[in-house]
Amino acid sequence: MVGLRCTRLILLVLLLATDGSAELPCLATVSLEPDEAFVGQQVLYIVHIEQRRDVARVRFQPPLSFPSMRSEWLPTVRLPDPDEGTRATQERRALHPGHAGELRIPEAGLLCETPTGSHLARVPSIGLHVQPVPTADRPDDWSGLVGPLSLQWSLQPDHVALGETARLNVRIEGPGTLWRVDPGVERMLAPGDADIFVLATDEQRDKGRSFSIRTYRRYDVVPRRVGELVFPGLRVASFDPANERFEEHVLPDLTLRVSAAAPPPRPSATEAGAQPAAKEGSTHPAGASKLPGFWLVLGGIAFAALLVSGALWLRRRLARPPARAEVARHLLAEAASSLDRGDATLAATAMANCLATLTRNAAGMDDDPFAAEGASPASREFALLAGRLERARFSGAVDAQELRAIATELGARLVTDGTTDC
Secondary structure, eight states: OHHHHHHHHHHHHHHHHHHTOSSOSEEEEEEEESSEEETTOOEEEEEEEEEETTOOEEEESSOOOOTTEEEEEEEEEEEEEEETTEEEEEEEEEEEEOSSEEEEEOOEEEEEEETTEEEEEEEOOEEEEEEOOOOTTOOTTOOSOBSOOEEEEEEEOSEEETTOOEEEEEEEEESTTGGGOOOOGGGSSOTTTEEEEEOOOEEEEEESSSEEEEEEEEEEEEEOSSEEEEEOOOEEEEEETTTTEEEEEEOOOEEEEEEOOOOOOOOOTTTTTOOOOOOTTOSSOGGGGHHHHHHHHHHHHHHHHHHHHHHHHHHHHHHSOOOHHHHHHHHHHHHHHHHHHTOHHHHHHHHHHHHHHHTOOTTSOOSSTTOSTTOOHHHHHHHHHHHHHHHHHHSSSOOHHHHHHHHHHHHHHHHHHOOOOO
């Protein structure tokens, strides 16, 4: 504890000494968007940095800290140069305040390294006024979600025979507090109606100009009775901070029709073991007809075993989440559709998610996928595309023409070999 206090005292002395310098290699200012918020609302913390071109490296020292808030790192934004000798960037964090009151983000330092030495610039402290979410008109099922929300769900197929399996898919997209949402699909039917199996959840994080999460939840539904099984309309409540009111997002009911399983075919007289009598005067004995019947029975058993193994394989195949290549192609199609509508920002977000999906490693992480040494040629190609995409998204206005070129190259890469082993 004493060592920590001494370190902070030394850094404060360095900050005071830097403030008195006439020529600073770095200058940092801080802002919040918005400057007032509700509990759980996303707030952008922005550090605007101007640095001389001879600055080789900048880093926060001491690091940024956000008491009573959840924080998510967002990509650095490169701004137009103020003049020939200065560069400008923005370091950003997405914050979600945890409680109401006057919250303060403490002061930090920005260490700037130049050929002549290191200089410490001051990152000012800033306060945030956080209001509690109103209690008036608050829905009973509100789980604490604040911000915009998008819901979709589907049932495929919607008509099965008893003993077959249907897949229910739920897609939820919203702000960083999306982890609070529980669709509760496994509790929508009575225990005697069906068995519902919860499959692995696929989550995608969009770290662009703001922070959002998209989750895909999947359920296998195995009916236990004949008739109609009705999943009541999915309802999720959220608070809209812009209009200061609660909203209920409601999806229509889903109905699964279940028919009786087809009865097994009745065995023929030969399969049942009936032995026809030999015709009078026939040169073949009655026992000679058993040989063809034996091979028919053996062939039927082999065919039934083949059908059962094929059905088990298909069920395992359907139970697995879609391959990353399929998700990537879907996101690339979303990007192309957005470009056709003239929405370059949404297209850039979809393409960033596409690249993140392709480069996710076995542990499910997608941060810095090209940092490992010895990356494959495919990884290096995707790294170049990722760099071009970042410049197209964050260097001033979004460059739609460059986005189309990147989408074309990425699509060609997927069509050429379809690999995602990056």
